[in-house]
Amino acid sequence: MRHAGCSRERIARASGFPMVGSSAHTRSMSPEIVLPALRTSRGVHVPPYDWSRFSTRININASHHDIYAAWCTRRGLERWFLRMAEFSKPDSTQRGDIDRIAAGDTYRWLWHGYDDSVVEKGTILEVNGTDRLRFTFAGSCVVTVTIKLDADETVVELTQENIPLDDASRTHYHLGCMTGWTFYLANLKSILEGGIDLRNKNVRLQKVVNA
Secondary structure (H helix, E strand, O other): OOOOOOEEEEEHHOOOOOOOHHHHHHHHOOOOOOOOOOOOOOOOOEOOOOOOOEEEEEEEEOOOHHHHHHHHHHHHHHHHHHOOOEOOOOOOOOOOOOOOOOOEEEEEEOOOOOOOEEEEEEEEEEEOOOOOOEEEEOEEEEEEEEEEEEOOOEEEEEEEEEOOHHHHHHHHHHHHHHHHHHHHHHHHHHHHHOOOOOOOOOOOOOOOOOO
């Protein structure tokens, strides 16, 4: 899968790689590759690439409040990211469309462009009510979203870490998720600045950059 909704089922279906943890994956997985540190012609030391994490960010002409609401409510997430963003409290009661999520909530997410068999489940780890949240994603990964000011502009920065280091995880959860988050952050900017939704909503149309 090439996008941020990189559930294991969705990744395997779109990429053609066996699902992580499956017997096919176990048979096909090659030994872990550790890239050595590099040295340029000028002798400058370049550290090895860190496949366990990545960060991406985008500037958005919107208020902190509006950006945070787009991440922390069901209605907000369904405007730019998900077909369905279902959140449950620790007592298993569901949150309403405009209820703010809280640490300890669990989620169930569905995407446009995919049927209901492609689902992502996880847990909200941290929310501070203004400019930061963290949640589990794609198995053991953790995603942190921070809203900050940089050069007098509002910037959304997303980091995904705890990515496993086997070859399939590097493809699916590093390269695939980074590509996906890049698109969805661009769609968040598009929605908040101009109202145009760039997502593919045709489940019969597959292997496109916007789903």
